[in-house]
Amino acid sequence: MKLTGPFTQILPLDGLPLKGTLGDEQLSIIPNGGVLTEDGIILGIGDFDQLRKANPSAQNEEITGPQVLLPGFVDCHTHICFGGNRAKDYSMRIAGKTYLEIANAGGGIWDTVTQTRKATEQELTETLIQRANRHLNEGLTTIEVKSGYGLSVQDELKQLRAIKAASAQTKAKLIPTCLAAHMVPNDFSGSQEEYLILVLNELLPKIKNEQLSNRVDIFIEQSAISADNALNYLTKAKALGFDVTVHADQFTMGGSKVAVEVGAVSADHLEASGEAEIKLLAESDTVAVALPGASLGLGMNYPPARKLLDAGACLAFASDWNPGSAPMGDLLMQAAVMSAAEKLSAAEVFAGLTYRAAAALKINNRGILSPGMVADMQSYPCADYREILYYQGKMKPVAVWTGGNKA
Ligand SMILES: [Zn+2]
Numbered sequence: 001m002k003l004t005g006p007f008t009q010i011l012p013l014d015g016l017p018l019k020g021t022l023g024d025e026q027l028s029i030i031p032n033g034g035v036l037t038e039d040g041i042i043l044g045i046g047d048f049d050q051l052r053k054a055n056p057s058a059q060n061e062e063i064t065g066p067q068v069l070l071p072g073f074v075d076c077h078t079h080i081c082f083g084g085n086r087a088k089d090y091s092m093r094i095a096g097k098t099y100l101e102i103a104n105a106g107g108g109i110w111d112t113v114t115q116t117r118k119a120t121e122q123e124l125t126e127t128l129i130q131r132a133n134r135h136l137n138e139g140l141t142t143i144e145v146k147s148g149y150g151l152s153v154q155d156e157l158k159q160l161r162a163i164k165a166a167s168a169q170t171k172a173k174l175i176p177t178c179l180a181a182h183m184v185p186n187d188f189s190g191s192q193e194e195y196l197i198l199v200l201n202e203l204l205p206k207i208k209n210e211q212l213s214n215r216v217d218i219f220i221e222q223s224a225i226s227a228d229n230a231l232n233y234l235t236k237a238k239a240l241g242f243d244v245t246v247h248a249d250q251f252t253m254g255g256s257k258v259a260v261e262v263g264a265v266s267a268d269h270l271e272a273s274g275e276a277e278i279k280l281l282a283e284s285d286t287v288a289v290a291l292p293g294a295s296l297g298l299g300m301n302y303p304p305a306r307k308l309l310d311a312g313a314c315l316a317f318a319s320d321w322n323p324g325s326a327p328m329g330d331l332l333m334q335a336a337v338m339s340a341a342e343k344l345s346a347a348e349v350f351a352g353l354t355y356r357a358a359a360a361l362k363i364n365n366r367g368i369l370s371p372g373m374v375a376d377m378q379s380y381p382c383a384d385y386r387e388i389l390y391y392q393g394k395m396k397p398v399a400v401w402t403g404g405n406k407a
Contacts, residue, residue, distance in 0.1 A: 004061040005034030006048035007069040008383045012369035019314040022347035037375040040403030066383035072141025072376035074357035077318035080131040084115030086323045116149035124162035136172040139378035139397040148179030160212035171402045181218035196233045219247040220255035227254040234262045249273040260284040266360040270303035282311035287360035292338035293326035305342040316357035333393025375404035
């Protein structure tokens with residue numbers, strides 16, 4: 001048994017609603033707090049001195065100086081398993097070149113597919129571990145990782161095997177997702193429907209057999225997969241036992257409607273969502289996921305986060321860390337910057353980075369600090385939690401724990 005503390009403040013993010021608006025006055029704050037853990041699980045949380053007295057045999061992990069403790073953040077949407085980079089694309093985009101001009105110059109998703117196919121499984125594993133560990137050091141203890149740069153049975157399996165191998169070599173918890181339906185690959189001669197049938201018949205059963213993932217994602221967009229084909233694909237993927245999630249309403253509407261109809265765990269992006277989409281999401285169990293890193297990378301508007309919360313939706317944030325549109329990957333900075341534009345409370349931001357993001361991954365033992373939960377935690381070098389967003393993501397945690405141990 002171990003007692004960690006005393007922390008100047010602990011924000012357990014406990015006892016808060018899954019959906020809708022949150023005010024900072026709803027946050028419970030434990031001053032002079034401690035956390036009692038055993039075998040990686042939280043046994044108790046509360047006043048440090050009382051925990052000390054009640055558990056004299058517990059080993060003490062002493063915290064010195066002002067520190068604020070939060071649950072580890074959950075990044076519920078990333079594409080950090082890839083080869084190469086797209087700095088050339090990015091320079092063209094910021095200089096004002098269009099999507100088509102960039103694609104014609106050999107850029108876009110297909111460029112990353114080409115570079116990811118060239119990489120060995122070992123190379124993909126090693127670069128993924130580096131990115132996951134960078135994230136972990138910045139307080140992100142759970143990280144979803146998508147495939148989607150293989151786009152053939154063999155190369156999608158290579159990516160998912162790399163994610164599985166990396167998972168065993170990082171202290172961050174990695175959640176793999178199959179995004180073979182990212183786009184129809186340029187070298188596939190058949191139709192969109194035929195490509196999705198190939199994925200359903202040839203790839204998803206192998207993923208099940210090898211236990212590589214239980215989640216399936218799709219990019220619904222005029223330039224990627226149509227809403228009709230997506231509905232059919234996701235319905236069949238669900239019947240095979242997969243949880244489904246959707247890249248929805250990034251440039252045009254249509255994706256979030258499919259997500260709600262099929263009962264997706266989350267609908268991510270939503271930059272183009274209108275009033276009808278907001279209402280649909282708010283009335284559903286589908287988590288709305290904002291990806292401010294994509295808005296920053298593309299120079300586009302943010303999703304309507306304030307309206308989603310006011311309508312009663314469950315809103316989470318994720319980095320969308322990827323080599324094309326969101327290369328920064330700094331989720332706290334992105335959420336902090338977006339909160340000023342969208343008028344979000346600190347409570348709404350922290351909820352969206354912790355337990356609400358965990359809900360988007362159907363994880364129920366992380367994202368809150370309370371007895372029975374996994375002790376994934378992070379502490380910041382300040383005396384008041386409000387300083388964390390005040391520094392707009394520049395202040396990083398001084399310590400990060402996964403399963404009760406310092407990472
Ligand atoms: Zn994405």
